Amino acid sequence: MKKLLVSTLPFALIAFCAIAQAQTNLSDTMFTGTLDSSVSMPDSSKDNYVGAYLAAVPKYQGSDHMKAELVLDAQQEWSNGVFLSVDSWKPYDTYQLGMHLSSVQNVDYGVMLGAGQNRAAFITDSQGNANKDWMPFIGGFFKYKLAEDIQLSSELLYTMGQFKGGAYADLNAIKSFSVADHQTLTLSVGTILGNRDFATSQFGISPQQSIDYGYPTYTPTAGVEDVHAGVNWHWNFNSAWSLNSSIYASHLTSNVSGTKQVQNENNGSLFVGLAYRF
Amino acid sequence: MFKKIYPALALALLSIFSAAVFAQSFDSAEFKDGAWVSYRDAYRKMISFEKYSGAKQFLQNNIRIAIIDKKSSLDGVKLALESKKTHLNLPLDPVGRAVFPMLKAAYDENAELRVNRSDNVVKFEYRISIATRPDGIYDMADLRNACNQALHYLRYQDFLKYSLKQCVGVKFVYAKDQNDVSLKMTNTEHVLTTLAVADGSAFENDEFNAFKVATFKFAGSVDKGQVVSNDVPLTISALFD
Numbered sequence: 001m002k003k004l005l006v007s008t009l010p011f012a013l014i015a016f017c018a019i020a021q022a023q024t025n026l027s028d029t030m031f032t033g034t035l036d037s038s039v040s041m042p043d044s045s046k047d048n049y050v051g052a053y054l055a056a057v058p059k060y061q062g063s064d065h066m067k068a069e070l071v072l073d074a075q076q077e078w079s080n081g082v083f084l085s086v087d088s089w090k091p092y093d094t095y096q097l098g099m100h101l102s103s104v105q106n107v108d109y110g111v112m113l114g115a116g117q118n119r120a121a122f123i124t125d126s127q128g129n130a131n132k133d134w135m136p137f138i139g140g141f142f143k144y145k146l147a148e149d150i151q152l153s154s155e156l157l158y159t160m161g162q163f164k165g166g167a168y169a170d171l172n173a174i175k176s177f178s179v180a181d182h183q184t185l186t187l188s189v190g191t192i193l194g195n196r197d198f199a200t201s202q203f204g205i206s207p208q209q210s211i212d213y214g215y216p217t218y219t220p221t222a223g224v225e226d227v228h229a230g231v232n233w234h235w236n237f238n239s240a241w242s243l244n245s246s247i248y249a250s251h252l253t254s255n256v257s258g259t260k261q262v263q264n265e266n267n268g269s270l271f272v273g274l275a276y277r278f
Numbered sequence: 279m280f281k282k283i284y285p286a287l288a289l290a291l292l293s294i295f296s297a298a299v300f301a302q303s304f305d306s307a308e309f310k311d312g313a314w315v316s317y318r319d320a321y322r323k324m325i326s327f328e329k330y331s332g333a334k335q336f337l338q339n340n341i342r343i344a345i346i347d348k349k350s351s352l353d354g355v356k357l358a359l360e361s362k363k364t365h366l367n368l369p370l371d372p373v374g375r376a377v378f379p380m381l382k383a384a385y386d387e388n389a390e391l392r393v394n395r396s397d398n399v400v401k402f403e404y405r406i407s408i409a410t411r412p413d414g415i416y417d418m419a420d421l422r423n424a425c426n427q428a429l430h431y432l433r434y435q436d437f438l439k440y441s442l443k444q445c446v447g448v449k450f451v452y453a454k455d456q457n458d459v460s461l462k463m464t465n466t467e468h469v470l471t472t473l474a475v476a477d478g479s480a481f482e483n484d485e486f487n488a489f490k491v492a493t494f495k496f497a498g499s500v501d502k503g504q505v506v507s508n509d510v511p512l513t514i515s516a517l518f519d
Binding site: 040041042043044045047104106146147148150181236238239240277278 | 313314316317318321322325326329380381382385386388389390397434435436437438439
């Protein structure tokens with residue numbers, strides 16, 4: 001019981017802290033410094049990461065104001081393929097519970113479910129109250145390792161929630177470089193594709209919201225929502241402790257940027273912090 | 279309300295983290311400043327060979343300590359598996375390979391593989407080699423088969439790097455001070471041809487010529503005959519082009 005408490009405590013802490021969520025879609029796979037599939041471990045072993053980062057992030061997607069905040073990342077993976085992940089900075093898939101279904105070296109796919117907190121930061125900032133609820137999702141992921149240091153990664157999620165939810169795909173190409181002993185640079189380039197329901201749930205202004213916030217109504221278009229790129233510098237001090245420093249930039253396309261929410265199509269964020277593997 | 283406690287919380291967490299980073303040191307002085315890798319990361323690389331379902335009966339998979347400083351040698355180099363509870367010496371063979379121990383305890387303890395030489399002198403590698411035979415007699419068809427098994431496994435690991443490569447031969451590796459090395463091939467007419475022996479490296483992409491090597495190149499598509507070594511080589515490695 002005590003052991004269970006100790007192993008779930010970081011998650012409880014992070015779930016608590018993540019209530020004040022950041023709004024940037026930086027992938028946590030860049031933070032581990034390896035592109036190897038995590039399914040391969042001894043029976044009934046597990047692998048855990050907890051990271052705390054000081055971050056400068058936009059107040060919400062499209063905001064022209066930045067805020068500094070402590071963001072947290074926790075990942076727990078079991079030998080049977082089940083994983084639990086919390087990334088407090090992610091807007092769509094903050095909390096993930098999933099399972100790897102393949103155990104082959106270069107192909108890694110599986111299913112997951114979870115929840116994100118949608119546009120809560122924007123709605124709060126606009127003095128609105130309605131529709132700040134959680135946005136649950138179900139979906140899957142597929143990752144292919146093209147080379148020892150190159151991975152193609154895709155995530156397809158169907159979200160359920162206010163304004164009919166919607167579906168989106170996050171596609172990324174990730175390349176890592178060994179820059180020095182125990183230091184890895186990881187580059188990631190990608191895009192988020194959303195259907196109309198998803199774009200509407202993230203960027204649309206319904207007639208009701210228009211009355212609530214005083215913004216003109218807006219209906220975004222399906223398609224490419226953003227293009228983004230990130231760089232992470234990962235430095236392992238030993239098998240447990242590592243330092244991560246990241247820069248992430250994203251550009252919201254004209255499919256969604258006509259909304260009053262988007263004052264700035266180009267969003268950036270910075271992360272610096274330590275991660276502990278146990 | 280939570281926003282106000284963030285800076286204080288961040289400071290507290292960072293100071294705990296940094297204190298712990300410096301507190302976690304190893305007792306074995308010899309390995310203290312040496313090269314290391316995370317056991318979990320190494321385990322993930324090594325287990326992929328166990329899980330690989332393709333043909334692999336001619337192959338062996340090892341973790342290897344490679345010398346990168348030409349002024350240095352493998353003499354006295356030691357590899358150990360270390361964690362808070364464990365210290366296990368892993369013997370190295372003359373080309374620097376060790377049998378990788380698949381240990382759940384080491385994985386759970388987040389152990390490290392450590393060498394008593396620095397990062398400037400040695401590096402960790404994961405190497406596929408072809409198994410040697412005690413009788414020294416190798417069918418040419420088996421050698422080509424072994425090379426292809428190695429190539430297919432490496433393609434499975436890194437498609438981009440190996441997809442266009444072809445097997446061209448195999449390299450028999452002997453100790454540098456071994457003077458009576460003789461590697462002969464017998465063709466269909468039972469004529470013996472002696473293969474040239476020269477200084478060379480144990481593996482591909484390995485610039486350190488610390489060994490005596492003899493290369494057997496595949497000729498055409500027909501393999502009839504045998505390659506006979508008068509001594510058991512330290513290892514046999516596949517050659518690609």
